[in-house]
Amino acid sequence: MVRRLSFDGRRRFVVSAFVVGAALLVWRAVYLQLSETDVLQGHGADRYLRTVELPAHRGTITDRHNEPLAVSTPVSSVGVIPSKLTQVRGRWPALARALGISGQELSAFVQSRLERRFVLLRRHVPPELAEEVMRLDIDGVELRQEVHRYYPAGEVTAHCVGFTDIDDNGQEGIELAYDEHLRGVSGSKRVIQDLNGHVVENVESVRAPQPGRDLALSIDKRIQYVAYRELKAAVREHQARAGSMVVLDTQTGEVLAAVNQPSYNPNNRKQLRAGYFRNRALTDTFEPGSTIKPFTIASALESGAIGVKTMIDTGPGTLRVGRHTVRDLHDYGLLDATGIISKSSNVGITKIAISLEPGQLWRMLAGLGFGAATGSGFPGEAVGRLQHYAAWRTIDNATLGFGYGLSVTALQLASAYLAFANDGMVLPVSLTRLPERHTGRRVMSRSSAQTVRGMLEAAVRQGTGALARITGYRVAGKTGTVHKLARGGGYAEDRYVSLFAGMIPASQPRLIAVTMIDEPARGEHFGGQVAAPVFARVMRDATRLLDIPPDDIAPLLPQNEQFLTRVHTADLPPVIRP
Amino acid sequence: MTRILCPLLVGLVVITSLAITLTRHQSRKLFVELQALEQRHDAMNDEWGRLQLEQATLGTHGRIEERARSALNMTMPSVTDVIIVTD
Numbered sequence: 001m002v003r004r005l006s007f008d009g010r011r012r013f014v015v016s017a018f019v020v021g022a023a024l025l026v027w028r029a030v031y032l033q034l035s036e037t038d039v040l041q042g043h044g045a046d047r048y049l050r051t052v053e054l055p056a057h058r059g060t061i062t063d064r065h066n067e068p069l070a071v072s073t074p075v076s077s078v079g080v081i082p083s084k085l086t087q088v089r090g091r092w093p094a095l096a097r098a099l100g101i102s103g104q105e106l107s108a109f110v111q112s113r114l115e116r117r118f119v120l121l122r123r124h125v126p127p128e129l130a131e132e133v134m135r136l137d138i139d140g141v142e143l144r145q146e147v148h149r150y151y152p153a154g155e156v157t158a159h160c161v162g163f164t165d166i167d168d169n170g171q172e173g174i175e176l177a178y179d180e181h182l183r184g185v186s187g188s189k190r191v192i193q194d195l196n197g198h199v200v201e202n203v204e205s206v207r208a209p210q211p212g213r214d215l216a217l218s219i220d221k222r223i224q225y226v227a228y229r230e231l232k233a234a235v236r237e238h239q240a241r242a243g244s245m246v247v248l249d250t251q252t253g254e255v256l257a258a259v260n261q262p263s264y265n266p267n268n269r270k271q272l273r274a275g276y277f278r279n280r281a282l283t284d285t286f287e288p289g290s291t292i293k294p295f296t297i298a299s300a301l302e303s304g305a306i307g308v309k310t311m312i313d314t315g316p317g318t319l320r321v322g323r324h325t326v327r328d329l330h331d332y333g334l335l336d337a338t339g340i341i342s343k344s345s346n347v348g349i350t351k352i353a354i355s356l357e358p359g360q361l362w363r364m365l366a367g368l369g370f371g372a373a374t375g376s377g378f379p380g381e382a383v384g385r386l387q388h389y390a391a392w393r394t395i396d397n398a399t400l401g402f403g404y405g406l407s408v409t410a411l412q413l414a415s416a417y418l419a420f421a422n423d424g425m426v427l428p429v430s431l432t433r434l435p436e437r438h439t440g441r442r443v444m445s446r447s448s449a450q451t452v453r454g455m456l457e458a459a460v461r462q463g464t465g466a467l468a469r470i471t472g473y474r475v476a477g478k479t480g481t482v483h484k485l486a487r488g489g490g491y492a493e494d495r496y497v498s499l500f501a502g503m504i505p506a507s508q509p510r511l512i513a514v515t516m517i518d519e520p521a522r523g524e525h526f527g528g529q530v531a532a533p534v535f536a537r538v539m540r541d542a543t544r545l546l547d548i549p550p551d552d553i554a555p556l557l558p559q560n561e562q563f564l565t566r567v568h569t570a571d572l573p574p575v576i577r578p
Numbered sequence: 579m580t581r582i583l584c585p586l587l588v589g590l591v592v593i594t595s596l597a598i599t600l601t602r603h604q605s606r607k608l609f610v611e612l613q614a615l616e617q618r619h620d621a622m623n624d625e626w627g628r629l630q631l632e633q634a635t636l637g638t639h640g641r642i643e644e645r646a647r648s649a650l651n652m653t654m655p656s657v658t659d660v661i662i663v664t665d
Contacts, residue, residue, distance in 0.1 A: 057623070060627075060630075067634065068630050068631070068634050071627050071630055071631050071634075072627065073624060073627040073628055073631065074624050150631050152630075152631055152634030152635055152638070153634070153638070154638075156639075201610075202609065202610065202613045203609075204609060205609070205612075221639070222639065225639040225640070226639075229640070471657045472657065472662075550662070553662050555657075556657065556660060556662045
């Protein structure tokens, strides 16, 4: 008899094993579906959903007539995915050749960044190069869109506008000062990507990018250009170390031009040397010398220390004050205030200055803004130095009277001359276009301001500022020639700063300009020889550009042809073009 | 009561689910359209920037002055050439 085999136990075992297995799977499925949905969906989404950053446009900087001075445009940057690029080593030489780098450089670059997902290899490439690289069609090489900042006016506006770094952050000048205003807020959006990282579909916008706001400067590009051209020519002609010029609108206090030498091209800063990017007109101070004398006279007129007709004996051309001797170029004898200004007599001004109570002159100079920030908000702007009169010695009153012992910037000097142009009122200066006129602040009486303006006119008509004359216009202004401080202390005998501060038309000034030439080295060094002609050349063009009517038309009328020819050939400086 | 309410609710569920699908689809379509328009806007903006730059480069004062003097033989009128008309 054959024993009947029973597989019951075995069958039950197998079936129950299957049941348990199936139950486990079902339980696992239910568990994943119910309690871990979010996590798992997130993991899934990570494979195809990407949040892409949307760069925001940086605002444009324009001049006062909306001519662009700094514009952002998109450019491509070449980036690589190291993990993919290593698969196609055979194509590396082609890529290196296209980008103009050696094979070793490329290989070193990629090898040192193997763990990175994506790196930018070459930033801000020209469009043609970007196209060429893409035509190579190498796996792992991609283009990224970035923005690049261009400065169409180049070196002419370089110092005022400043520049940004490669990531579009302001680094210098207005770009830095108004970075918050110009900068946009980048946005982001979610997209669906395929395996190769190409965008298949835009899903939703997370945050819309907010473009930066535009900014209009007070600069008039045309006047800025003329000033730059003439300053550059003058600095080259006199082989000077540096130079600055500031042009102000007297009615609003806006800076129409601020130029400096040496300058640089903000679009290509490879050769940039330290010091080239300093906006000297605002950041560098100098002793203003004789250009301060009109304020000393105004201060004396205000206090009643002298009258317009008071005669002062400047003979014999020297004067001892304490241990120091003040000198004039010649013995001018008896001079009234007009004579002292137009001859720029140090002895005469010293006699007036020491007759003043110390606080008097200090209040005038401090009221004009010397030793304080102009409020332009420019990064690195210097405040200059004006010591409080409590710390003065007798000689200080005298030296201050002819502009030594204090230091100013070209912009401060120009803004102080607003007082003479605006009948005693000064205005805060501005580097940006003002929506409305500021109210002024009175620093001297109307009559003192007008009287001194008349003296400044005489200084140009028949005094040291003769080369600042412009046919058809009445010009008022003051020259300055300042000894520079020597390194070992005291003043250097052979190093000068040549200055001219003037306004036009003198009957009702519209423009003020200060020209500063640092260390002219060609023999001529007087402000009247070096700085005044620059003023004349710039203002001749500026009056034409701004349609400022002549206020001295007699020499322009046909019946005065004889006089006119004489003026034209004899008195005007030869025009030197760069 | 339930006999009426049940099919009604089922019907409503069907209708709303269809409506959701529809609006979802529409919003996708509109977003794609918005994206396309934004892209066009950006492209135009870029073009505008480039044109501005080009104009500014061509209109550089130095270049105009140079062209006026050399190519067109222009000069600045001297004071003698100007006739002032007064009333």
